[in-house]
Amino acid sequence: MVRLKLHLLTVVIVLFPALALGQSNSVSADIVAKAAKSVVLLKGVTDAGTVSGSGFLISADGKIATNLHVIRDMKSCAVQLASGELYDKLTVLAFDDRKDLAIVKIAGFDLPAIELGNSNDVRPGEPVIAIGNPDGLQGTVTGGIVSAVRDDPFSGGYKVIQTDAASNPGNSGGPLINSQGQVIGVITSKLRSSEGLNFAVPVNYLRGLMASTDKPMTLAELRTALSNAPADAFKTTEPFPSVWKSTTSGGRFLIRKEAEAVYVERVVTDVEKKVGIFQGAELHKSEDKYTGTGHSVAVQYYLQYGEYQANGRCTFDIPWEVSLLSTSRIEGRLFSRPTGSKLDFKKCAFDKNDKKAEWESFVWIPE
Helix, strand or coil: CCCCHHHHHHHHHHHHHHHHHCCCCCCCCCHHHHHHHHHHEEEEECEEEEEEEEEEEECCCEEEEEEEHHHHHEEEEEEECCCCCCCCCCCEEEEEEECCEEEEECCCCCCCCEEEEEEHHCCCCEEEEEEHHHCCCCCCCCEEEEEEEEECCCCCCCCCEEEEECCCCCCCEEEECEEEEEEEEEEEEEECCCCEEEEEEEEHHHHHCCCCCCCCCCCHHHHEEEEHHCCCCCCCCCCCCCEEEEEECEEEEEEEEEEEEEEEEEEHHHHHHHHHCCEEEEEEECEEEEEEEEEEEEEEEEEEEHHHHHEEEEEEEEEEEEEEEECCEEEEEECCCCCCCEEEEECCCECCCCCCCCEEEEEEECC
């Protein structure tokens, strides 16, 4: 009981300064409704399949801010407004690879642009909301506070806004909004193995990018520009491939290497993604290896009336270990089900219960 009282007291102390400055300790429903009109869904096709993300209108003539990683691998992209209107083409006006920002444009007129705030005024403890399209669910709103303004935890060389407002795949590129309905950041990433650790790029970086737009380019020209970009003088290692393939199973994996951590996610089909199949891991460097826990979701599903339905779902957290990590080869192992066993979805257990799970080695190469 003592610990709970101390925790509540801390929250009150944090919120009082905001109230003293005349700020609200929540974001009103009217402000949320107005802001949501400016949030858009970007959906496109890449070599790995269909991907989607979020963005928001920053001008009435169709300029949209988003994350660079949302569009960088797209071969084509369509934009859907909150009103349901569709735009099948866009051009790229500017991008910042380091800060993961991009400005694109659709052929719009009199569109509901959102007001930009000043991220230099952001303070820990102030209420915020994130609006985006996680898993394509348009207009999803989550609330929280600004947890901190800190250096990028992935050593990017810029500041980020940390918030506990929940974000998930598909939220990337969406706005982080203050109690006045102003954008103060662009949602960009989260730590998968942790709850409440989400990050946004401060909007003032976006303001700077808006002032440096160049000749419009296509998505193909964007990929060329990124591949021809000069080497980063602050990085001492060569670029790390993002798509890998297993030499044994043929499975494909998305890899992100950041500082002392590696993030892994298996590429699944659209059907598997829709029913909720997932496999991923967050690994951290420990001496000469990367170790951590992988999270897997297995789903039994069937086709009924043209729609895939889940019939059983099991989740597992299992040890992962990577012993070799280079730009040309990844070697490691993970705990796997007993040889010859089958999964009982009713019990979420394997039928060979007389045998224990065992390590299974893997080798991946860049695709």
